[in-house]
Amino acid sequence: MKAMGVMEFGGPDALQLVELPQPQAGPGEMRIRVHAAAVNPTDTGLRSGARAAQLRDIPPPYVPGMDAAGVLDQIGAGVATDLAVGDHVMAIVVPEGAHGAYAEYVVVPAESVARVPAGASDAAAATLPMNGLTVRLALDVLALQPGQYLAVTGAAGAVGGYAIQLGRADGLHVIADAAPADEQLIRDLGAEIVLPRGDDYPARVRAAVPGGADGLIDAALLDELATPAVRDGGRIATVRGYSGPPERGISFHPVRVRDYARERARLDQLRRQAEAGQLTLRVARTMPASQAADAHRALEAGGVRGRIVLEF
Numbered sequence: 221m222k223a224m225g226v227m228e229f230g231g232p233d234a235l236q237l238v239e240l241p242q243p244q245a246g247p248g249e250m251r252i253r254v255h256a257a258a259v260n261p262t263d264t265g266l267r268s269g270a271r272a273a274q275l276r277d278i279p280p281p282y283v284p285g286m287d288a289a290g291v292l293d294q295i296g297a298g299v300a301t302d303l304a305v306g307d308h309v310m311a312i313v314v315p316e317g318a319h320g321a322y323a324e325y326v327v328v329p330a331e332s333v334a335r336v337p338a339g340a341s342d343a344a345a346a347t348l349p350m351n352g353l354t355v356r357l358a359l360d361v362l363a364l365q366p367g368q369y370l371a372v373t374g375a376a377g378a379v380g381g382y383a384i385q386l387g388r389a390d391g392l393h394v395i396a397d398a399a400p401a402d403e404q405l406i407r408d409l410g411a412e413i414v415l416p417r418g419d420d421y422p423a424r425v426r427a428a429v430p431g432g433a434d435g436l437i438d439a440a441l442l443d444e445l446a447t448p449a450v451r452d453g454g455r456i457a458t459v460r461g462y463s464g465p466p467e468r469g470i471s472f473h474p475v476r477v478r479d480y481a482r483e484r485a486r487l488d489q490l491r492r493q494a495e496a497g498q499l500t501l502r503v504a505r506t507m508p509a510s511q512a513a514d515a516h517r518a519l520e521a522g523g524v525r526g527r528i529v530l531e532f
Contacts, residue, residue: 223323224512224530225281229269232516238281240318243327244294250303250330251294252311256346256506257321258287259515259528260378266315267516278317285321286313286477288328289336289346290532299330308336310491312349312481322512324532331482337494337501344501347378347527352490352499354477355382355437358457359390361473362435366391371425371449374439375411376402378527379459381502383437384409389498395433397421397440405525409500422449438462502526 221242226234245251263284265271275282289310292303303309311333313321320326336345364370370387374380375396387394388410396411397418406414415424422445426432432451443462450456453469463472480486493499504526507515515528 221324222509222532223281223283223318223320224509225283225318225320225322226267227280229267229272229282231268232513232520234267235512235516237510238283238318240281240283240323242325243319245296245327247297248299248330249296249327250292250299250309250311250333251325251327252288252309252333253291253293254288254321254324254326254532255290255342256288257285257509257530257532258346258350259512259519259530260286260350261519262286262350263322264516264520266320275317281318282315283318283320283322284315285323286315286350287311287346287348287527288313288321288326289342292333293325296330301330303333303335308342308345309333310336310342310345310349310487312353312477312487314478314481322509322530329482331484332487334484334487334491337491340494340501343503343506343529343531346529347501347503348490348494348499349487350477351378351527352382352386353480353483353487354379354459354475355386356486356490357477357480358383358437358459358473358475359386361457361475362437362455364390364392364435367393368434369393369395369429371433371436372396372411372439373417373421373436373442373446375406375409375417376525377439378502379437379439381409381526382499383439384411385499386493387437389493395425395428402525419445422446425449504528506531
């Protein structure tokens with residue numbers, strides 16, 4: 221089968237077409253004929269070598285991709301499911317070596333698969349699993365109660381957008397940041413309070429909500445700069461492993477989406493929320509998989525709203 225991977229870590233041009241054996245679904249697994257794979261910042265990190273130390277004992281090629289959508293092609297032994305071969309499905313993929321979503325076929329645990337939201341294309345569905353589960357995990361870790369205040373940084377991005385919408389669905393008041401050009405987008409996603417983005421956003425949150433927000437999802441990677449936005453004893457969910465020193469009783473909670481990679485019930489709940497209009501599946505653009513290098517260049521250049529999706 222064809223896949224896009226890297227033989228040596230480097231810039232976007234390190235991505236190349238590779239031929240791999242077609243995988244087979246073993247017990248407890250499903251195989252998907254991939255039609256769409258979303259491009260995420262974690263993919264560019266894998267390509268560039270940010271995870272080289274973790275992969276030192278695994279030979280190349282290294283195939284990126286944590287989001288896949290397409291047609292269920294094979295069901296392994298022992299899988300109890302209401303899905304059938306031929307159904308359109310989406311899945312979260314945990315890449316390892318040649319195993320990643322930038323491929324014509326991918327085999328994943330059955331618990332990583334859910335039906336594509338009704339009415340959604342495979343490209344749109346591919347934007348949901350990894351980013352949606354990241355936010356679901358972040359909200360579960362924050363454990364806020366309905367009526368409390370959630371601050372979101374990086375609100376115009378894929379994680380930030382889902383944080384706004386899932387926060388609202390959980391009954392939270394959402395305070396989000398926005399550049400002037402994104403302000404209407406952020407309001408349309410459901411943020412109740414929209415403040416200018418930047419290093420002074422946390423201070424603006426405290427001014428808008430005396431004492432500060434109850435919790436914060438830091439998709440903009442402000443790290444310790446986000447602390448002033450949160451009240452004493454509040455909680456901050458981070459998406460790149462930051463777990464800064466305690467201050468005013470505030471706790472940092474690094475979120476690893478791999479912890480929810482086999483949470484089919486949660487992925488299926490995201491599917492139902494998309495069908496109910498509570499989640500907006502945002503495709504920035506679609507590109508042929510052969511143009512993966514161009515997709516990485518566009519993502520790294522910044523300003524992408526939603527997700528670029530590779531089509532196979």
